[in-house]
Amino acid sequence: MFSVTFNSQKLSDLISAELAQWRAKWPSTTVLNGLADGLVHYTKGGKRLRARGVQLGFSLADGASQLEDACLTGQVAVELYQASALAHDDIVDNADLRRGAPSLHRFYESWHKSHNFRGNEQTFGQNCAILVGDLLLSLSQQVANRAADLANSKSARDTFAQMTAEVAVGQFLDCALEDTPVMDNPGYALEAALDVVKHKAARYSVALPVIFGAQLAGASEALTNGLEKVLEPWGSAFQLRDDQLGVFGDDQIMGKATGADLIEGKRTVLVALTLKRLGKNAEEFLAALGTDLSEREIDKMRQTISACGAYDDHEQLIASLLQDGEQHLAQLELPEAGKESLRQFRNLLVNRQV
Template sequence: MTAASPTPPAARLSDLDALLVSRIEEVTSAELSERRAQLGRISMESAALVDDLKAFLEGGKLLRPRFCFWGGVAALRREPTAEEVEALARLGAAIELVQAAALLHDDVIDHSPVRRGRPAQHVRAQRSHEAAGLSGSAEEFGVAVAIVLGDLALTWAEQIAAAIPGPAARVAAARAEFEAMRTEVMSGQHLDILHQAGGFASAPDAEQAALSVIRWKTVPYTVLRPVRMGAALMGAEEPELEALSSWAIEVGTAFQLRDDLLSVVGDQDATGKPIGGDIVEGKRTVLLARTEAAADAEGQRLLSRVVGDAEADEAAVHAVHELMVATGAVASVAADVRARATRGRELLEAAEGLGELGRAGLEALAVRATDVDSLRA
């Protein structure tokens, strides 16, 4: 009898990823059911907030929990046990609730009407107010509900993270990363708000300001802290954590630069990101900074007139997009994404003390997070 062939690595990655997703969904469902029962003792209206959060979470890609998981697998240098999968899944569920809180608040700050191809939470609440004929401003009501729901998500994330099982020293190390993540993303959010208002004076120029926002708003809670969290929980030492950090900064920065491109050259149906959203919101991205630096006088006038104008029509937004392409800004940002992705791959390959299974999982995630070849860039 011929011996069975070993499971192909790609198939094993897929199996473990599916197991993680299943456990995160089960953990999240159970945790939110408990919170719904708790709020139900207050009022049925309070309990309905959990339903809103469940609806908001639908369609999430679980990118951050996946980075956490594969960072943990890389630190283990072997397949995780059922108990280790459970610990990483619970930590992933906590991370995803931090993500939900950040998005709920971010949509309010940016006046974003759409999230994941659906009305943003503050818009949904506003429409509920209008449909029910409630008193007061429907818009202000929607904003208030979204803020409260984001606060609840952040609170519940902390409660879930506080109950992560495992050896005390490893849990404490993972918790320290979790706490750093929350501080950094909120600080990055503040820098984003400040930059939008033209008040980020310590940055040398607009592009460096945008990169600083990426470094402290996107990188920590998208890649850096999640991957360090999982690795720390699974016993990684400082050299492994530092190697993962260097990789994460490259991948996390590339991820956000790619996300900036999606508003110009992405597929709205595929991404759920409204085309032109960054233009009408006036997002001060690296892409915009490079466009401004390269534009002629006519282009500068166009940018001044359209960027940040919530009432800008489709033709005006399209003209800005054409300018971004014509100035070479889109191509240069896409080239930076590719360069950072390549640098990240090199760092991951050179990192010592990491298991091959986890390394493969991290690289697969990085490819997904930094792909620009499928865009019209």
């Protein structure tokens, strides 16, 4: 019988057990204890969206009870990888906070200071976060392979590998876009921003975790292809909502500074739509983007985004992406209960404040 159950506490316990198993292989020293503390620090909390996606995909494919361990192991894998990706992303963005707590490189800066180490604490923090992020990637791959072995699924193994590779490509595209001149071709800025969304977020955060979970349950290629058509536009809508909240959200609810994307000069779809709307009048907005903005200056940029019509364009684009996914869902051969679970997942993606 079809059902979707997700136990966040159980997942957290499994992640802790995985890290403890890794820790037991190494001696207890001050330095290795610090490494382990960083692992624990950075795998706590979060929406567990990708793990929920794995569980959803497994249920949609009517996964057998004897494969439940494969599903749970797959959930651990995607969350370990998420921690890896965030560790590196926070370095790229020079972010101070993640989930309301210090980002991993800031965590290791503090660790450096508390142990009176020599050298530059910022360089140390970044170096350690890169390495711990790499370790989390390695652990996630090991766990994903174990899940695929439990399910005897080469396709699941391949999907996980594809997912990690696509994130790296998407991140590279994002970095390149930030330094690409856009005034001569604002249409390109929008096209390129949407491409970043597709590879860095839509497929990684939404489509591929669900497909990975479905493959662990032995899903047919027809089902996974259908899910991809539904979830890729919904995944793009998820990221667009994330970008909107990153500028207009509440700091306290978000657990990180809103407006940071403007300070970091992120060429999001929201920014690209603003540049397109402003046209030849975009020079002032573009000059402010990526500078050390005051709260008053951030508010002014928010007002510009809204007043020029870009905010409404952004909302309309989200609605269009949701409708695109819904049209594909109507064609998907799936029981109505499964379709309703997908719609509930869609609502989780976009109807949120964090």
